[in-house]
Amino acid sequence: MVAVFSKDVLSWYLITIKLKEAVDGNLSKSPPPGAQPRWQALVRNLPLLADVGEAGGEALQRQERERPGEVQAQSPGHSPKPLDPEWVVTIRGKLAQARDEEAACPWARLSVYRVPKSLRDGDERAYVPQVVSIGPLHHGQRRLREMERHKWRALHHVLKRTGRDVTFYLDALRPMEERVRACYDGHVAGMQGNELAECLVLDGTFVLELLRGARDGGKGFVDDLRYSRHDPIFAMRGAMHAIRNDMILLENQIPLFVLDLLLGLQLNNPEQAGVVVTLALRFFDPLMPTDAPLLRKERSRLESSIGAEAAAVAAAFDPLSGPKLHCLDVFRRSLLRAGLQPTPPPPPARHWLRKLSGLRCVADKRRQQFVHCVSELREAGIRCRRRKTDRFWDITFDNGVLRIPRILIHDDTKSLFLNLIAFEQCQMDIATPGGNNVTSYAIFMDNLINSADDVKYLHDRGIIEHWLGSDAEVADLFNRLCQEVVFDINDSYLSGLSDQVNRYYDYKWSTWIASLKHNYFSNPWAIVSVVAGVFLLLLTMAQTFYAAYSYYRPRN
Template identity: 90%
Template structure:
């Protein structure tokens, strides 16, 4: 009797444990509705379990396990799914990252770009800073670290002069962190927030000190900013030329709104903007490749506009500006550049060419070179204007403004062209004006003879070693540039030049002038030859006349 009682207790104990495990597992797996009646049947069979002893309980438990296996086999949501291979999981992760980047859409705010590899292969040095890094793209490079201590000196001078604490500048720029990151292509996205803010404050303060000190021929460093006359950087010595060339590079820029804020904080007026563009225009004035970078009246207005008490800053530019390179580009194209529309007969060509705009040298041919134009009777003459782009053609005369070429001119044009190639807001019809000008000059210059002719006419003034270097400079500017001449402001002018070139009568006249009227002795010989020809014709006439009508 005791043994039977112990068996009943043991059966209850085993059934209770198994029911608890089954209920817990079922609650976790959320069984389908068709499994619920089985639990009701199980509850109804509990008396049978108590009366059936150990053998009945084991049989019922075995049946329940089989039933649960059948239910899981019949239910598709409980069947285990096959796992994707590891490389498929990697692909799914990359797709998710691409989707996130597409949703963020940061390209609309990009302004400081990495120069594309296709352009960089031509001349790597022209796009890389040699002395100083500005902004995060080249921050921390080993060969540029020497200038870092001078940046810290500049920040120290600003804080001492203004009486501010550095936290005022750090806290003012921190809310702009995401906006600044969206302006940069590449490395800035990987910098920590504190590092990026420190870089902006340090480099931005250094740039503003250079801008303000360069006024009045560099006297501002000593008289206004209180630097030593023997300062190795802030005394307008030889290093300033290399620093200025580095600060105009596309990858070495700081957004203009950051510089405006820093200058406003220094002047205790962070809301007022517009001074930095004026300062930058004055600072980069020596790099202007035009004959008269700034008119005298404009320069006087520039000097007065940097006064914080001035009513309005002089601004020859229009529209929002992105950074110093953008300011420099707009200053080259100031006073309302109006592209010349192509003639109606070329509308179909314009539409067709827009579908296949490729980097093809044949599609970059505006006009023939100077030597060929001269053979067709087209002459070149210097146009007295400081507007670099203002090229005219009238009655066989191509009028071109004077251009000054120095050591940094090649790097300057390469970065301007790269900016036009990268920035989508200006890489549209009418937005590739610097590229159009560079390609037009590349077409005109094919040899040293072309450079010599333009130099003799006062169109090209260069400080390079030889005319061959000038020809090589223009021939290498647009080697890998994507460009369509039909979207250029010079397309209409090129049509006029080519029509005049194709006119045969002008070619014959030019050939006659070149071969027979090139010098005084040739002119004398031509006149003598014509006189002898006339005498011979007269003698022949009178000889024949006397033969047919002899005198009586």
């Protein structure tokens, strides 16, 4: 039905219907070829007469656009097209929205993700900032507003040092609005363009001030950036520790190209790149779960033992090369640098059929078991020793000895590893250096550690150094890191090593020797007892032999 907004329109509509009925009843002759029936021309032009009612004309035109042909005169033998129900119209609208989203493909440029609920259920606090919000995902939260005034102070210092007006930075970031929005998971639709630009300038400036000032124990804040020695934030006091932990969270990131642009504008060199990476490496160094870098003499000795071919491979592998996404990505890449990327040994023969067919195992919780725990490996004769290297992921196995680099465990290690693992789970681009190395290492250590006794053994061997309350807390930490993480161990850099360990574990002779050592040669007194027992056994056998010999061969 046509919506009627005017009496004039209604009159013309009724006249049209009556005229059509009269013409259909009276005209019996067909018009000559090429001629147009007069009544059809009249009926076609009648809607134009509805212009006497402006509202009615707009209604007719709108209905014509929405349902073409419905307001035209109906010819005999044609029935009107039925309208879709309201719920079908709703479904069509959702499909149109999905089509537009698919065409835009925003996830191709995602880099700052919201942690999936399946991972977040394990420990919500590990993924949520506690002191400061960086970026739009946690912007404006009530419990984080205390730090906002310090952000504005940092922006004031920058404007004062550079002699620029704030509009200079805002205008530079506005053209990047769409690119920035595409980096965030969840469509930052709640923030308008001006509000997003303000957030990026304010938070980005705050981050850069922290990165630039954190040198030599915070001397850069006073000497270079002109902050007071008694500043509550920019003086490397206790708050800096909590701020650094928040700045490494996955949901608390700003794209690196934004930080590069802001720093370039401050230094009057907008084309510069790479400086923020160097500053971030220095700032987040205290969070490294490894020892301090090796001494120059020790490092040169290790590099000389690698060999020419291996050194070439080491030079080719540089995780810090290529585009970086944000500070968490830079930190993760820095964990995987400084040496060779482990190359898995050739797969065992039992995998030839799967490799030949090209099939891949589906990620499954049952396929996360690399090796047995430390207690079981010790029963099979496998020993664990500390490997002297600053590459915490570089684990080797040779002749029954599993060599594991030292790792430092502190209160923030759990949050650090959880965010690194969440980033690897969300970042689908496995072509990036070390696509899932942190996850693989965490699951490998989870397999090794099942109890406090396992932690104690690794601690006694110098592999684990921790500042937690007990060994049981360390075991619980590793056992909870990858509770909801699933992946195929065949895609891990430790898959070849785990095959070697498991083959050695299944070798029965080594198990028997290990059992003999554990039961009879575990301490000096046990060794003395075994030797004395063997000596008495030999004497008894000799006595028995001579007694039997004298019986069958008596002396003459």
